[in-house]
Amino acid sequence: MAQYIPTLDYYSNSLPKACTMYASSECYFGLNLKPMCDPSEVSYTIMPMMGYFEFIPHDPSAPPLSKKSPPRLLELADLEVGKEYELVISTYAGLCRYRVGDILQVTGFYNAAPQFRFVRRKNVLLSIDADKTDEAELQKGIDNATELLREFNTSVVEYTSYADTKTFPGHYVIYWELMVKDPSISAPSHEVLNRCCLVMEESLNSVYRQYRVSDKTIGPLEIRVVKSGTFEELMDYAISRGASINQYKAPRCVNFSPIMELLDSRVESVHFSPALPHWTPERRH
Secondary structure: HHHHHHHHHHHHHOOOOOOOOEEEEOOEEEEEOOOOOOHHOOOOOOOOOHHHHEEEEEOOOOOOOOOOOOOHHHHHHHOOOOOEEEEEOOOOOOOOOOOEEEEEEEEEEEEEEOOOOOOOOOOOOOOOOOOOOOHHHHHHHHHHHHHHHHHHHHEEEEEEEEEOOOOOEEEEEEEEEEEEEEOOOOOHHHHHHHHHHHHHHHOOOOHHHHHOOOOOOEOOOEEEEEEHHHHHHHHHHHHHHHOOOOOOOOOOOOOHHHHHHHOOOOEEEEEEOOOOOOOOOOOOO
């Protein structure tokens, strides 16, 4: 939910924000013992009485496990500060070793209970070649790009993405809904939004930039600015298909044709990265 903090600050005039717990519809996981801390400093203390918690060590560079090699599960007492883990739960309601899909980092301990920082969802969002871009990396790119919009008093209200492989080379497409907070200030120009594309590319990992610069199997990143209210229409569409209004979250990656058609029908302007991102080959010794 980090992307909503600037919007909350704007509408609340920077009132303090309380973050109390880490939970899902399956189970309560942890409490924030410092609920009024800055959102960037939030850590949750696990509540071991809420279920049975196990953890899979997370190493992004490790090859994927085969079905014949089940993941190694660790107990609460086996966790180490600074390392990342995927959360697995067994609940009183009957879920047995359910993989929640959240990646957590251990930040410390309260007595003997580990404390976690939420890092990202496990799922890879975007991929064209051997590149893999997850939600945290995409959010970082959005945050860096929106710095260019500050002087225009403009922010990104909502966004989603998809990997367009129908063209060659394929490329990332990011849908932005913008909010101009002061109509008396001119909106960001076409050139500024093109630069936002490049800043996003500079924020992505070295594998993406290698395939973009050296291998040239990934094309320039594209931002499509959609009309105000587009993501409310997207929510209405999801609810009309049975999604729960209490559980709905704007998808960070889309590939369902009716949703793509809805988004494309609301596009106001299209922008591409005007240059190649920086990339330097690694030296091998």
